Amino acid sequence: MPRQFDGRRVRAVRRGKDLHQKELAEMVGVSAPSVARWESGQDFPKGEKLPAIAAALDQPLDVLFPHDGPVDLQLLRCDAGLSVAEAAAIIGASRAPVSNAESGRRRLSDAYVQPLAQAYGVTEQELLDAQNCSFGLRSSASRDRQSSAPRTVGEKINYLLEYGYVGQEAPSEEEIARLVNEHAGMTAVTADGIAALRAGDTTEASDVVRAGLAHAFQVDMPLFQDDAQVDPKVREFMESLRFLASIHRGQILGLAARGNSQGLSAEMMAHINQLVGELKHKLPEAHGGE
Template identity: 65%
Template sequence: MPPRQFDGSLVRAARRRRDMHQRELGELVGVSGATVARWESGKDFPKGEKLPAIATALDEPLDELFPHEGPPDLQLLRCDAGLSVAEAAEVLGASRAPVANAESGRRRLNASYIRPLAAAYGVTEEKLLAAQDRSFGVRPTPPSDDQQTAPRTIGEKINFLLQYGSTDETAMSDADIARLVNQHAPGAAITADDIKELREGAATAAPDEVRAGLADAFQVPHWLFGDDAELSPMVQEFLEAVRFIGSIRQGQVLGLAARGSEILSMKAMADINRLVGELRHKLSEVPNKE
């Protein structure tokens, strides 16, 4: 069975739409017309590496004519490259065994095979290694907190700063945030319910004065609550710094002392140094080095 879903009736319909005979399709993909007839009647199936050629000959998108579920494994990468096991092995200058064993989840590819095989399959080495993991039944690991996507919307940024940016033991409530926003930006006239809707994603837009008030409330630069589009390197670096500082506050990272920053406020820097000092005092094994 090919690694993609194969329905002979769909092949027949696509061929007829192009007024193509079975013999003509067979010539284009390197088989006889009788073989095409067996495919279309469901009596036989093409090899997986033939599917890209069939889709090309019929001028149909591969994923639409022969769909598949989930990310690719090694077999699917090879077949989508139009290579047989023997042809893939020839790329490696090896027998068929390394390719067949890796695809069946019996033995992983030798490290020296990764680069040439990725090039032959037209994918990156990272994608090839991920496909190999799937061939061995390894599921991708969910991202950790340190690998999470950076917050983009106003609500995501509020939640992010509530989790990582506060140096107080008790995080601000929606009412606290609304009060501070209105204090710093009197024209904002925002309520606790408005803040809740932003945090929960029920609302995503806010006028400039609200964005500025939020920045002042959380003591962060105004540009952090600016455009929600692609984050600039400066914004990403700032958010990673906040996440790291939050990890210190939560006791996950030790050994940092802040000396000064063009991004963080003086109060935030003082709070960082105070937190690090407290942690070093409580945990004597942490060296007091700058």
């Protein structure tokens, strides 16, 4: 699945909308037990179901289900709400051309580019850029987007939740609000307030809330300060999280294996191990036991 899925967040949003699991299931086109398994973490929806879930919960897709990295073919297809079989039917072919292109094995025939671009709701160039990404290549625009650091309080919360808790359970909006309020010694923010920051509905946060967020995520206070230019130390910390998360998820090793049948060289492995050793101390204290 190309996007991040948090069943606890889906459950919280669903309850906030006063929807029962059966009602959400009917809106998405699945069974109520399927929704129950998603929310409990026992199972995950198919990627092409995420747009329908977000629409049913009246949430922006990128906020409810953020994605890591630039756009590839699988993300385009899933965001269009199409399965591999449905995409294949659009181009009048078997599943093989779609699957092979998404997995970086064989590029799409020129005849397939225009109909797929139209079905995915993108330009032909955007589809070709996504195909390059599926083959491990990135356009300069994608690299620029990838390298940009989060600036607003909400963007930083989302970033820390996405990259700071790989391999362990991230705190919910309710838990974040509780930790902030405990640190403040008062009710400084609600779970809805955290959700509004994450969604970009508001960018305002008091110094008390910012200090509480730093406490909740166990990071230095400057990370949650407004900044026209991202502080170099803050940016280094953010990139450290992204780098270690990518290693944990196998993205770096997976890309290397796909591009080189012999995998990573001993020199490259040594370099990565050195970087991990240098960067690991920058992670929040909560990760020290991993």
